[in-house]
Amino acid sequence: MYGNAYIDPNEKPLSILDGEDPIKLAEFEARIDRGEKIEPKDWMPKEYRKQLIRMIEQHAHSEIIGALPEGTWITRAPGFKRKLALMAKVQDEVGHAQLLYSAAETLGKSREAMINDLITGKSKYSNVFNYPALTWADSCIIAWLIDAGAIINQVANSKGSYGPYGRALERICVEESFHLKYGHHNVVTLATGTPFQRQMVQEALTRWWPPIMHFFGPSDKISNHTTILMRWKVKMASNDDMRQQFLNMYVPKIWDLGLVVPDVNLKLNEATGLWDYTEPDWDEFKRVINGGGPCNAERLAVRRNAEEKGRWVRKALLQKDSSYVTPLA
Amino acid sequence: MNTIAIKELLYKMADDLLIMGHRNSEWTGLGPVIEEDIAFSSMAQDKIGQAGALFEILHQLGENEPDTVAFMRDANKMHCSQFVELPNGEYDFSMIRHFLYDHADQLRFEMLVNSSFEPLAQVAKKIKGELKYHVFHANTWVVKLGNGTEESKARMQTALNESWNYALGMFETGDFEKELQSENIFEGEEALKTRWMANITPFIEKANLKVPDQSTWAPILGGRKGYHTEYLQQLVEEMGEVFRLDPTAQW
Ligand SMILES: [Fe+2]
Ligand SMILES: [Fe+2]
Secondary structure, X not given: OOOOOOOOOOOOOOOOOOOOOHHHHHHHHHHHHOOOOEOOOOOOXXXXXXXXXXXXXXXXXXXXXXXXXXXXXXXXXXXXXXXXXXHHHHHXXXXXXXXXXXXXXXXXXXXXXXXXXXXOOOOOOOHHHHOOOXXXXXXXXXXXXXXXXXXXXXXHHHOOOEHHHHHHHHHHHHHHHHHHHXXXXXXXXXXOOOHHHHHHHHHHHHHHHHHHHHOOOOOOOOOHHHHHHHHOOOOOOOHHHHHHHHHHHHHHHHHHOOOOOOOOOOXXXXXXXOEEOOOOOHHHHHHHHHHHOOOHHXXXXXXXXXXXXXXXXXXXXXXXXXXXXXXXX | OOXXXXXXXXXXXXXXXXXXXXXXXXXXXXXXXXXXXXXXXXHHHHHHHHHHHHHHHHXXXXXXXXXXXXXXXXXXXXXXXXXXXXXXXXXXXXXXXXXXXXXXXXHHHHHHOOOOOHHHHHHHHHHHHHHHHHHHHHHHHHHHHHOOOHHXXXXXXXXXXXXXXXXXXXXOOOOOHHHHHHOOXXXXXXXXXXXXXXXXXXXXXXXXXXXXXXXXXXXXOOHHHOOOOHHHHHXXXXXXXXXXXXXXXXX
């Protein structure tokens, strides 16, 4: 799973290229133009490093926080097949966090510092995880449509210029495609099931539609900043393009199942070839991203608690004779 | 073939795995390091899968579908030991339980490879191989934390003390020990316990921990006969929460 890295439009305009060596900068940009990948030891502009850390870190946080709403359904999943599949899915998400923290560490910020910024609220994660997964059907809608959105985002970003991030994303995308299949199969089962199951999945879709529309973020402001990030292949697609791609791929599938998308204005505009929709409530988006959502406090409290409870274990691992334990998977 | 004796044996093993797997899965997203979230989730998946395989054998012996058996029974119909149903607590208790439980389980399935009941012998071969990694994981961590900081040593010793009598309860004998032995289905709980002691002792020593004094040993029994702590009913209600909404529906 993944949350689109949120670039704050109100951020003070940076003198992005201030103090950069013009020759090195030109070489760097020429490499990117040639489609080469930038590796950890290569020279890179400060702003490139900073934006990538922010992006990869937010992505990693989204994976680990994203494990919480779905994780609460592992213990309640109906039947062996679903229980095993959901455990494997959420385990993958945690594995994505591990992979991404390592990728971000190659840019010079430690995992510990990143997790610290997460639990103190300094760095963000995907807004969608600040909403509750109220029923089993919510966990199914998340696995299908949020993971679908994640794939669109991650496929785009996997072609970005920073080598370690791109390679991590390629691996992640393979697993995400299984998540999407799992989620889709679950939603189909409910949508074609008993009237009770149908109602359950319709209600979940209705609840999750606004966060799904928020998922890709507000329309990008065309600024010097975003133009440079796109030239450097840090930002690979505009938020609106990704949202359109999502609607194009998934709205027909949702309608095929006889489910109702709670937006009367949603339709494919034959003239433009783009989807018309009611503009999402971006004030709500900002309120939630700044801590005002239904689950922000709870998510961070759970994470903080896990960090605090685990501190003695991490301390013991740092002892002289105590080398790191190889994980099972 | 003594079906009643075999069923009793299968039920207690399957329930242990189901409940232990469920508890392991509760660490998802909450581990002390990300790698441990992943490890506990792997073990949870193995154990739930193993439980499913045993319920499948039970199904072939005439019991209900695995899903129905696993997700619809109340606590008093379950045969797990009380040890596995206790809440995860902190990582110290979870780790010690993982160590004590998985050693016992791996030995159990190693013994069952030679069972005269062929379907169980077959499954045991596969499960034994998977559990080898669980035991390896537990050994590594117990030794590491037992030799870590003052705090980690103290925590691990306390967890071992608190777990011990529950762990002994895993070897509560059933009503058919003699039949299982005479028909070469299973060597029995006493034989298992002896091997278990022999296997865990070197690791406990390597971890600089001490087995509680024998004078304090008092196995906590009853689980195999359907007597459980209050935690198990809560667990089975949670586990069955969605399935029980409509047990006839496809989920
Ligand atoms: Fe993911
Ligand atoms: Fe995913």
